[in-house]
Amino acid sequence: MSADTDPFALFDLPRRHTVGRDAIEARYLELSRAAHPDNVVGEGTAARRAAVERASAVNAAYRVLRDPVLRAEALVKLGGLDLDSTDPERGAPHPTQEFLLEMIELRERLEDGGPAGLDALRDDVDARSEAALDAAIAALDAGEFRRAAEHLVARRYFQRFLDETEASAP
Template sequence: MNDPFATLGVEPRFGLDLRAVEQRHRELSRTLHPDRYAGAPAAERRLALGRAIEVNEAWRVLRDPIRRAEALVALAGVTLREEAAPKADPAFLMEIMELREELSEVARKKDRGRLAALAGQVRAREEKALGALGALLDSGGDDAKGAAKDVEKALPHLAELKYFRRFLDEVSAIEEDLTDALP
């Protein structure tokens, strides 16, 4: 994968001003739009199209906090493979399992109030994990070794965020099902 920060010309940080990054994406997209290259030679059109695809993918990565964190981890030289994915704390995993059981019960009972409360609880925890992740990834460490340690410390927060996202995706699906079931 290309460096999405370099592609969009922004500082490699977790705490980005997403409005400014979006503006940069729009500027580059306008510059690289295929209509601007309609009369250009085929090689130039292909080059502009390839660059436009890179710019769009970079924007998709940077606007998503999990993918942005993964890009920063990769820039720090840490490879995230499925078998070496960041592991969550066993106590955290037990909490998630209990929350999922409760979510299943809420869906079965069609309890919209409890569903909203569960979603709010998990969103609050997600925000806390995002804050911790951002603080570690943007700390810079005192030196390269310190920065690498901060990246390693950030990995469990990244794992937690993935669980929170899956949980909230399930909440959205249940909300959709409940809405579709309305008379």
């Protein structure tokens, strides 16, 4: 990840999950002002294009830094593990068989149980998704990127389940 795509570097923040919300907002305003297209009115095409790209990078970084999940995933990526990649070394770690079986069983419970137990099931998975994020943040604080990545993969599976139940809800 280059300095351009390292949101923490762009915002002059330490690579930590805990970030000051005010610091992000202040820096965002500052960077947005600096990258504003009005600053390059009358300059050449290249300068104008560079300003647009810069503004877009600032917005992308801002989006990541404000979101606890995206922030954790970005830190893992800076630690050398890309959750969007299937590379066996540097990609998302594979969950255990037990975990995958449980993900199947969750769906089966959903299909068999009908809407009756849906809320309880959703609450349960939602809590586990939150817990997985907390565990990932704790691992990040300890500098253990692989363990953090494992928790974030689990969180993606929980999130996927929640998205599905959302989609199938009446």
